[in-house]
Amino acid sequence: MEPHPVQLAVTDDLVRGRATVFFRIILAIPVFVWLLIWSIGTFFVAIAGWFVAIFTKKLPDGIHGFLCRYVRYVVHVHGYVALVTEPYPGFGGKPGYPLDVTLPDAPAEQSRARVFFRFVLALPAIAISQALGGSIGFNTSGSFNGSSSGGSHSFRFATFTGGGGALLFAVFFLAWFVGVFRARNSKGLRDAGAYAIGYTAHVLAYFLLVTEHYPLSDPAAMLGGRVEPPPVHPVHVVDNDDLRRSRLTVFFRLLLFIPHYVWLGLWGIAVAFSIFANWFVLLFRGTPAGSLHRFNSRYLRYALHVYSFLLLVANPFPGFTGLPGSYPVDLVLPDPARQNRWKTGFRLFLVIPAAIVAIALYFALYVTAVLNWFVGLFRARSPEGMHKLGVYAVRYIAQYAAYYYLITDVYPNASPLEGAEPPPEPEPTAEPQYAW
Amino acid sequence: MTRSPARAALVAALAVAWIVSAYLLWQTSVVPGSLHLPHIDVHDYFSAAQLREAARFGQFSSRLWIASTVVELVVFVLYAKWGVRFMRESAAGPVGTGMLLGMIGFALVWLAELPFDVLGLWWERRHGLSHEGYFTHVTANWFALGGQFIFLCVALGVAMGFARWLGDWWWIPAAAFFVGLATLFAFVDPYLLSTHKLHDAELAGQVRALERAEGVRHVPVVVQHVHTVTAVPNAEAMGLGPSRRIVLWDTLVDGRFSERELRVVLAHEIGHLARHHIRKEVAWYALFAFPGVYFLMRITRRRGGMGEPEAVPLALLALVVLGLLALPLQNAISRHMEAEADWMALRTTHDPAAATQLFRQFVTTTLDEPSPSTWDYVLLENHPTIAQRIAMAQAWRSWSARH
Numbered sequence: 020m021e022p023h024p025v026q027l028a029v030t031d032d033l034v035r036g037r038a039t040v041f042f043r044i045i046l047a048i049p050v051f052v053w054l055l056i057w058s059i060g061t062f063f064v065a066i067a068g069w070f071v072a073i074f075t076k077k078l079p080d081g082i083h084g085f086l087c088r089y090v091r092y093v094v095h096v097h098g099y100v101a102l103v104t105e106p107y108p109g110f111g112g113k114p115g116y117p118l119d120v121t122l123p124d125a126p127a128e129q130s131r132a133r134v135f136f137r138f139v140l141a142l143p144a145i146a147i148s149q150a151l152g153g154s155i156g157f158n159t160s161g162s163f164n165g166s167s168s169g170g171s172h173s174f175r176f177a178t179f180t181g182g183g184g185a186l187l188f189a190v191f192f193l194a195w196f197v198g199v200f201r202a203r204n205s206k207g208l209r210d211a212g213a214y215a216i217g218y219t220a221h222v223l224a225y226f227l228l229v230t231e232h233y234p235l236s237d238p239a240a241m242l243g244g245r246v247e248p249p250p251v252h253p254v255h256v257v258d259n260d261d262l263r264r265s266r267l268t269v270f271f272r273l274l275l276f277i278p279h280y281v282w283l284g285l286w287g288i289a290v291a292f293s294i295f296a297n298w299f300v301l302l303f304r305g306t307p308a309g310s311l312h313r314f315n316s317r318y319l320r321y322a323l324h325v326y327s328f329l330l331l332v333a334n335p336f337p338g339f340t341g342l343p344g345s346y347p348v349d350l351v352l353p354d355p356a357r358q359n360r361w362k363t364g365f366r367l368f369l370v371i372p373a374a375i376v377a378i379a380l381y382f383a384l385y386v387t388a389v390l391n392w393f394v395g396l397f398r399a400r401s402p403e404g405m406h407k408l409g410v411y412a413v414r415y416i417a418q419y420a421a422y423y424y425l426i427t428d429v430y431p432n433a434s435p436l437e438g439a440e441p442p443p444e445p446e447p448t449a450e451p452q453y454a455w
Numbered sequence: 456m457t458r459s460p461a462r463a464a465l466v467a468a469l470a471v472a473w474i475v476s477a478y479l480l481w482q483t484s485v486v487p488g489s490l491h492l493p494h495i496d497v498h499d500y501f502s503a504a505q506l507r508e509a510a511r512f513g514q515f516s517s518r519l520w521i522a523s524t525v526v527e528l529v530v531f532v533l534y535a536k537w538g539v540r541f542m543r544e545s546a547a548g549p550v551g552t553g554m555l556l557g558m559i560g561f562a563l564v565w566l567a568e569l570p571f572d573v574l575g576l577w578w579e580r581r582h583g584l585s586h587e588g589y590f591t592h593v594t595a596n597w598f599a600l601g602g603q604f605i606f607l608c609v610a611l612g613v614a615m616g617f618a619r620w621l622g623d624w625w626w627i628p629a630a631a632f633f634v635g636l637a638t639l640f641a642f643v644d645p646y647l648l649s650t651h652k653l654h655d656a657e658l659a660g661q662v663r664a665l666e667r668a669e670g671v672r673h674v675p676v677v678v679q680h681v682h683t684v685t686a687v688p689n690a691e692a693m694g695l696g697p698s699r700r701i702v703l704w705d706t707l708v709d710g711r712f713s714e715r716e717l718r719v720v721l722a723h724e725i726g727h728l729a730r731h732h733i734r735k736e737v738a739w740y741a742l743f744a745f746p747g748v749y750f751l752m753r754i755t756r757r758r759g760g761m762g763e764p765e766a767v768p769l770a771l772l773a774l775v776v777l778g779l780l781a782l783p784l785q786n787a788i789s790r791h792m793e794a795e796a797d798w799m800a801l802r803t804t805h806d807p808a809a810a811t812q813l814f815r816q817f818v819t820t821t822l823d824e825p826s827p828s829t830w831d832y833v834l835l836e837n838h839p840t841i842a843q844r845i846a847m848a849q850a851w852r853s854w855s856a857r858h
Contacts, residue, residue: 265544268555271562274601278554278608324546336555338547346546 023235024123025090025224027217029245031104031117033204040102040198047100053110054096061089065227072134072228083126086227088112094120094220097152101187102194102204103212118213120220122229129231141226143390144234147408148222150383151236152215153184185379187215190433193372207433210246211376214435217241236387236404238411238435251438253353253429254421256323256414260333260347262406264395268336272392275336276329282339283325290318290424297425301363307425312355315424317341323350323417330388331395332409348410350417358428370423373431377419380412387412411435477742480735484791486798490854492846497825500815500845508582512822515578517831523571524779530567531772534560538768545764550615552764554608560771561607565600572596579685582822587684609636611767614748618762623752625761630748634741638695641733645694650677650702658708658717662701665722668803669729675700676721682706687821690720692727699728712816715809719800726799732792739788747777782834789837797839797847805855807848814844 039046068082078086092112098104104117114121133140190212194204218241221234235241268275297311321341327333327348337346362369387405395401418431432438497506541559545552576592579585587595613632617625653659653676662676674692681689681704688707694700701724708717727733751761754773758766801810817823818841824831825841832840839847 265541267541267559267562268544271558274562274597274604275555275558277601277604278558281605335544335546336551338551340548 023221023232023240024127024230025221025232026121027213027220027241027245028119028121029117029210029213029242030119031098031204031209031213033206033209035102035105035198035202035204037199037202039105039107040195040202043100043102043195046107047096050096050099050108050110054092057089057092061086061227068228069134069137072129073131076131076134077128078126078228080126083123083229086229087122087224090122090220090223090227090229091116091120093223094118094216097187097216097219098212101191101212101216102198103190103209103216118216120217120224122224126229127231129228133231134228137226137228140233141222144222144225146386146390147236147383147405148219148234149184150186150379150386151184152187152212152217152219184215184219185382186376187212187219189375189379190215193375196372205433206247207249207431208376210242210249210434210436213246214238214241234404237407239407239437240404242436246434246436248436248439249432249434251440252418252432253351253427254414254418254431255351255438256410256417257349257351258347258410259349260401260406260410262401262403264331264334264391264399264401266396266399268334269331269392269395269399272329272331276325279325279328279337279339283322286318286321290315294424298363298366301358301425302360305360306357307355309355312426316352316421316426319417319420319424319426320350320352322420323348323413326384326416327409327413330384330409330413331391331401332384332388332406332413334401348413352421353427356427358425362428363425366423366425369430370419373419373422376431376433377416380415384409384412384416473742473746477739480738480742481788481791483730483735484795485730486795487854490847490850492843493849493853495826495842495846495849497842500811501818501825505818506825509818509822509824512578512582513824513827513831516575517828517835519571519575519578520835523568526567526571527564527775528779530564531560531768531775534563535768535772539765542764549619549762549764550612553615553767554611556764556767557607557611557771558604560768561600561603565596569593569596584687584822585685586682614751614761614770615764615767618752618760622762623756623760626745626748626752630741630745633744633748634737637740637744638737641693641737642695642698645698645700645702648677648679648693648702650679652676653678653703653708655708657714658721661714661718662721662725665718665725665803669722669725669799671725671729674725674728676703677701678703678705678708680705682709688712688817690724692724692733695733699733701725701728711820712813713809715804715806716813716816719804719806719810719813722800722803723796726796726803727792729799730792730795732796735792739785743781743785747774747781750777786833786835786837790839793838794843794847797844798851801848801851807852810848811845814841814848817841 064082064085068078068086071082072078077083089112091114092108092110095104095108095112095116095118098116098118099106099108106117108116190208194208194212197203197205197208218234218236221232224230225232225234293311293314297307297315300306300308300311318341320343321337321339324333324337324341324346327346328335328337333346333348335347343349343351387409391401391405391409394405414437415431415433418429421427422429422431501509538556538560541556542552544559545555547555573589573593576585576587576589580587610633614625614629617629617632621628653662659676663673666673677700679702685704686706687704688711689704690707691702692699693702701721703720707720712720751770751773755761755766755770758769760766761770797810801807804810818825823841825845827836827840838844
């Protein structure tokens with residue numbers, strides 16, 4: 020597959036200055052003001068570019084360069100404000116920032132129809148970006164108010180940087196605390212933020228006619244090879260979905276979920292008691308009760324199957340037992356193992372940051388589900404990018420739930436990338452080598 | 456050779472037991488067996504315009520029912536043949552897959568019947584009988600389908616679970632379970648409605664007098680808000696034991712009916728409770744459930760038995776066909792009980808004039824045909840016709856004069 024012309028580059032080293040993190044929003048005020056001015060200019064330039072592109076099928080070089088700089092600057096500002104990067108960004112949108120994007124050097128020819136309908140075509144991507152990094156907003160830049168004899172009216176400028184999306188906001192909120200206390204950012208949060216901003220860059224580049232390529236929401240395509248994947252989490256997803264969707268079951272998905280909803284509720288009542296009992300067992304013994312652990316694990320796996328079905332991350336109707344290996348989007352869970360008693364004792368509080376990220380990803384999951392519903396109905400397939408985003412969301416939510424349900428004491432990893440085994444140590448050669 | 460006569464004898468004995476039970480249940484009515492309903496000329500009670508309007512409305516509704524039923528049958532026939540293909544959309548075990556197939560079957564029928572449903576609503580709106588918006592109606596139906604799915608999944612879960620466990624004998628515990636479920640629903644139904652107390656103190660006082668007259672323990676009378684959806688007046692007796700209550704639609708107490716007419720309605724509903732009609736309905740259900748589920752077991756054998764998901768589409772078709780075949784009998788039973796409740800109302804209120812006036816009003820407020828065609832009567836009428844109800848009021852007048 021042809022690589023997306025908008026590529027993310029991450030060279031951030033995770034080191035943060037406590038003071039600059041603490042005052043980040045205030046420090047960013049000049050950047051915001053400049054971005055606002057630039058956005059107003061971009062609004063008019065983009066309209067001009069749109070008219071030209073309808074006739075000439077591509078943007079003029081000057082406008083293309085201007086918009087590329089704008090997109091790059093948005094990435095820098097988002098990166099700085101959301102604590103995905105540390106250095107103060109310049110005001111020119113020049114390449115070389117620790118979170119950057121490469122954009123097409125020259126404007127490419129585009130389909131007139133796609134240019135003409137760009138706003139409509141971009142709406143699904145804009146919806147997803149609201150759940151991730153934010154992109155287009157219509158009321159954040161300022162307004163001109165006037166009044167007439169008939170009453171008052173107002174006109175608001177559209178800007179292309181309508182504030183952060185849900186995931187980016189969660190990342191900023193948590194990274195602020197992490198940065199202030201540890202003078203570092205968590206790699207998982209940084210990667211999640213980079214992914215969200217990368218998607219914003221894709222959406223902006225598409226919307227502003229910098230490229231005709233549709234935004235790509237596949238986390239692996241966005242970050243793969245640019246950041247190190249996290250270590251394998253004991254709770255991870257095995258994805259064997261073939262992207263095929265049945266139109267009929269897609270249409271009735273919500274209703275087909277009802278029996279599972281009832282069963283989830285009934286089983287969930289028992290699980291609530293089981294978690295409570297297991298909490299005491301873990302506190303006293305340090306290891307969970309095997310039967311309770313298995314019972315809760317089954318439930319969690321079942322919930323993952325069911326929500327994958329409901330939210331169109333997978334196609335087949337799931338079973339009612341949460342049997343491992345029984346569903347194309349499956350959950351691998353650890354066996355009962357010793358857990359840290361402190362982490363067990365304070366689990367209810369420790370889980371709060373993860374819950375914040377989980378809520379943001381729930382939002383993303385629901386947005387993609389709505390879009391997937393329409394796509395599935397018309398094409399009988401799920402787009403791969405949206406599917407992968409869905410898998411990322413259900414994986415994180417499952418890790419969060421497993422932590423909350425005391426199935427593991429390993430904290431959820433917010434990285435959009437699936438965990439990978441570290442590369443094997445180079446094997447010692449048989450013959451000792453001597454450096455002379 | 457020795458098994459067949461024994462089996463035939465057993466089947467015959469069970470059939471006789473069924474007939475005797477049905478006969479005994481039927482015979483519990485207090486309507487005098489010797490009661491002769493006089494012939495009623497509907498033109499004496501209704502204007503030609505009223506009769507024309509009711510006939511027009513009824514004919515279209517009946518045709519719509521026929522078309523919708525035919526479509527339902529066609530869909531289920533096609534589904535019985537090809538529905539098994541949807542098994543590939545399931546990652547569940549046999550029971551879960553069976554549930555999916557059941558739900559998809561119902562969903563397809565819902566889709567196929569939707570145009571008729573909307574047409575029916577249009578027809579009712581056109582005649583001022585419904586105030587429901589199309590979107591609200593379709594949405595409500597959509598959610599109702601969700602409710603059906605729950606019931607369907609429970610039913611299939613039970614039937615398939617027993618079938619996988621007990622083989623061909625599954626029908627006995629399954630039928631018993633369904634009867635238990637019907638009893639539970641009969642008990643719970645009143646609690647599922649959103650109602651408020653009857654505020655009319657005078658009417659509430661009359662209810663107490665009627666309860667005493669019919670020998671019924673105090674039963675709450677509540678009002679259900681339906682006027683935003685329908686203009687049709689109605690009332691029903693619901694519940695078992697502590698959940699018993701009489702539900703009046705607010706379209707009945709909106710001033711269109713006089714106090715005397717409302718008294719007849721209340722006496723009729725209390726009559727249902729006095730004659731234990733809800734319990735009898737459950738008993739009738741039991742009488743139908745056992746042979747019905749037995750036939751289902753026999754029919755689904757050709758697809759490997761009810762324990763296999765492949766049997767579900769066929770089972771749905773069989774269920775619908777059995778339901779259609781049983782419809783005339785079920786309507787007859789319902790009419791029998793409604794007639795008894797009418798008789799109780801006449802016996803309690805001693806007011807055949809109010810009853811006659813009430814039934815006449817039904818023609819203008821519900822556009823019920825006073826004397827529908829025979830097939831309509833057999834297949835669609837679960838109450839006596841308006842003409843029969845007026846005739847009963849007349850018959851009661853003569854009967855009470857004699858006794």
